[in-house]
Amino acid sequence: MISRRHFLSAGAGAATMLASRVPGAHAASGQVVVGTWGGDYGQLLSDLIDKPLLTPKGIEVLQDVANADPRKTKLLAERQSRRGSMDVACLSDSDHYIVAGTDAFEAVDGAKVSRLDKVFPELRTDTAIPHIYSAQVILYNENLVKAPPTSWAELWDPKWRGRIGLADILYPANTLAAALAGGGGVSNYDPAEKKLMELRSLDVKIYPSNEALAAGLKSEEVWFTIMWLARGFMWKKAGIPLSHVVPREGAVSIVFEASVPRNARNKDGGFAYLDAMLDPKAQAAFADKMGYVPTVSDAVLPEDLAKQVSLSEADRARLLKPDYKYQTERAQRTLDFWNKQFKG
Amino acid sequence: MTVTDKTRDKGAAKVNFAVQGVAFLVLPACLLVLALLIGPMILMFRISLNRFSPTQLMIEAFSFDNYARAAADPYYQEIILTTLGMALLCTALTLVIAFPAAYWVGRLESRWKSLVVIATLFPLLVGNVVRSAGWMALFSREGLINAVLLKVRVISEPLTLMYTPKAVVFGIIAVVLPYMILTIASVIESIPRDLEDAAANLGASGLQTFWRVILPLSAPGVAAGSILVFVLCMNTYATAVLLGGPRFKMMAPAIFDQFVRGNNWPMGAALAFMLLAVTMSFTIFGSIAFARRYRVR
Numbered sequence: 001m002i003s004r005r006h007f008l009s010a011g012a013g014a015a016t017m018l019a020s021r022v023p024g025a026h027a028a029s030g031q032v033v034v035g036t037w038g039g040d041y042g043q044l045l046s047d048l049i050d051k052p053l054l055t056p057k058g059i060e061v062l063q064d065v066a067n068a069d070p071r072k073t074k075l076l077a078e079r080q081s082r083r084g085s086m087d088v089a090c091l092s093d094s095d096h097y098i099v100a101g102t103d104a105f106e107a108v109d110g111a112k113v114s115r116l117d118k119v120f121p122e123l124r125t126d127t128a129i130p131h132i133y134s135a136q137v138i139l140y141n142e143n144l145v146k147a148p149p150t151s152w153a154e155l156w157d158p159k160w161r162g163r164i165g166l167a168d169i170l171y172p173a174n175t176l177a178a179a180l181a182g183g184g185g186v187s188n189y190d191p192a193e194k195k196l197m198e199l200r201s202l203d204v205k206i207y208p209s210n211e212a213l214a215a216g217l218k219s220e221e222v223w224f225t226i227m228w229l230a231r232g233f234m235w236k237k238a239g240i241p242l243s244h245v246v247p248r249e250g251a252v253s254i255v256f257e258a259s260v261p262r263n264a265r266n267k268d269g270g271f272a273y274l275d276a277m278l279d280p281k282a283q284a285a286f287a288d289k290m291g292y293v294p295t296v297s298d299a300v301l302p303e304d305l306a307k308q309v310s311l312s313e314a315d316r317a318r319l320l321k322p323d324y325k326y327q328t329e330r331a332q333r334t335l336d337f338w339n340k341q342f343k344g
Numbered sequence: 345m346t347v348t349d350k351t352r353d354k355g356a357a358k359v360n361f362a363v364q365g366v367a368f369l370v371l372p373a374c375l376l377v378l379a380l381l382i383g384p385m386i387l388m389f390r391i392s393l394n395r396f397s398p399t400q401l402m403i404e405a406f407s408f409d410n411y412a413r414a415a416a417d418p419y420y421q422e423i424i425l426t427t428l429g430m431a432l433l434c435t436a437l438t439l440v441i442a443f444p445a446a447y448w449v450g451r452l453e454s455r456w457k458s459l460v461v462i463a464t465l466f467p468l469l470v471g472n473v474v475r476s477a478g479w480m481a482l483f484s485r486e487g488l489i490n491a492v493l494l495k496v497r498v499i500s501e502p503l504t505l506m507y508t509p510k511a512v513v514f515g516i517i518a519v520v521l522p523y524m525i526l527t528i529a530s531v532i533e534s535i536p537r538d539l540e541d542a543a544a545n546l547g548a549s550g551l552q553t554f555w556r557v558i559l560p561l562s563a564p565g566v567a568a569g570s571i572l573v574f575v576l577c578m579n580t581y582a583t584a585v586l587l588g589g590p591r592f593k594m595m596a597p598a599i600f601d602q603f604v605r606g607n608n609w610p611m612g613a614a615l616a617f618m619l620l621a622v623t624m625s626f627t628i629f630g631s632i633a634f635a636r637r638y639r640v641r
Contacts, residue, residue: 073603206591215484331607335605344591
């Protein structure tokens with residue numbers, strides 16, 4: 001016989017089950033699909049964020065691993081769809097600007113991401129959280145180069161003929177470095193074309209990926225490259241004898257960001273994920289493992305680590321933020337010049 | 345009309361009826377092709393007529409500007425010529441390398457034959473990227489070839505083997521060889537061995553038998569294998585990128601560049617259709633010329 005208490009209890013259970021199937025009925029639970037890079041980044045997300053911070057909240061994280069270009073293309077292709085394939089999309093600041101321009105991302109604010117108030121104000125955007133950041137510097141082999149260049153312009157010295165290697169995939173960043181070497185800036189890439197052709201005549205080597213470039217640096221095929229300070233930190237940890245110079249003209253910042261697409265299936269889960277990405281312990285661990293600097297004020301790094309991955313006060317004063325609008329409007333010309341003239 | 349003729353007509357009619365009766369069986373395949381090939385192609389063609397904007401990415405338009413710009417651009421002209429040259433070279437080399445192997449496989453009468461066929465197929469079980477990574481380990485400055493040559497003091501400095509067109513040719517041939525071998529072998533299997541014996545009895549040398557008997561009779565296999573390999577070569581992506589390096593350009597990586605790196609879908613779609621047009625033209629004209637030469641039906 002069913003007692004009144006049993007009946008009420010069963011009814012409450014059924015109601016709970018029904019409610020759990022209604023979208024949004026349970027804030028920040030269920031499954032979250034994170035579009036991210038693989039390798040160390042994906043692994044660290046899994047170890048520092050997914051398992052310790054989200055699993056206890058009942059959120060199951062699935063990683064959709066790909067490079068940034070396919071992810072960006074996927075977001076653009078899916079933006080008209082009612083349901084997208086990602087709840088969180090990780091992109092660099094430049095790629096985020098392009099996709100955000102198509103109104104593909106949800107707005108981010110303190111009500112959705114409670115730790116947003118800890119983010120350094122200069123790194124904030126309307127539709128993303130800044131996860132980690134670094135700066136573009138000159139990396140050089142400290143065993144072979146005793147008097148390294150102190151500016152982008154000095155890197156173009158003929159005495160380094162055949163000793164400079166660049167990653168093909170970083171062509172926008174390389175073009176900006178060339179612009180700075182030629183007296184241009186974040187809003188003026190015009191001098192870059194002449195400087196890139198000069199670099200070509202200095203027998204610059206172009207590698208298809210960062211990994212191939214690292215192999216070139218390790219084998220001493222090349223002695224210099226233009227790269228993020230954080231990646232230099234990782235390569236040093238891997239045993240490549242590298243040091244870095246923050247060029248006099250300035251170092252360009254790179255921020256890796258995360259957003260929730262408008263057509264995400266689990267937006268609450270997505271925002272919970274963004275919040276967890278700003279966790280101070282996770283941020284400090286990213287700095288320790290990958291060399292990227294935290295984006296929140298309450299993530300404190302050990303002094304020794306901070307010295308290796310952060311910029312000094314003087315260098316930070318010369319940190320340049322890309323002009324995203326200019327860079328985007330000029331993107332086709334930059335790509336065409338890189339492919340047709342510089343590599344052609 | 346004789347009774348025999350009437351009987352034959354009735355038989356043919358029955359066969360036709362039977363064929364018509366099961367014609368609906370092609371429907372699932374046709375629908376699949378329509379949905380997954382023709383549909384997206386129509387969509388892509390429409391995209392190729394749009395205009396690119398760096399900020400809005402794609403603006404609705406109806407113009408052949410992208411085709412005109414690509415056709416007039418020396419950069420793309422060179423890429424098309426490189427792609428065509430690589431595809432023709434690789435197809436020819438693959439044919440030369442594959443034919444003896446195909447003949448051996450086709451004529452093999454052994455209980456191990458199925459194992460030989462599986463061994464031929466084995467390279468296809470390894471993905472293009474994995475296979476190219478293997479080639480990279482072989483060709484790189486610290487790779488096996490350079491290590492051996494340095495060790496035996498044939499060279500004093502490592503050779504540049506990676507990121508060269510030669511590396512791409514090796515890589516592509518390794519990928520497409522099984523297709524050519526198996527296609528030709530299946531045709532050679534059907535050529536009666538008696539014909540070779542008859543040619544020998546009539547005084548033909550081995551070369552004459554090959555040239556006058558085997559090659560013409562295996563022409564359908566050579567044509568099919570060459571078309572298959574040529575199409576695969578024209579669309580090479582992973583091998584060209586991984587072994588050719590950033591400076592070596594074929595059409596598939598150039599299309600990828602426009603779609604993914606440049607976000608210029610209209611230009612990427614136009615280039616894709618240009619590649620399709622060049623591939624189809626060469627395939628169709630090549631098949632017609634080959635059929636005329638060897639009377640293949």
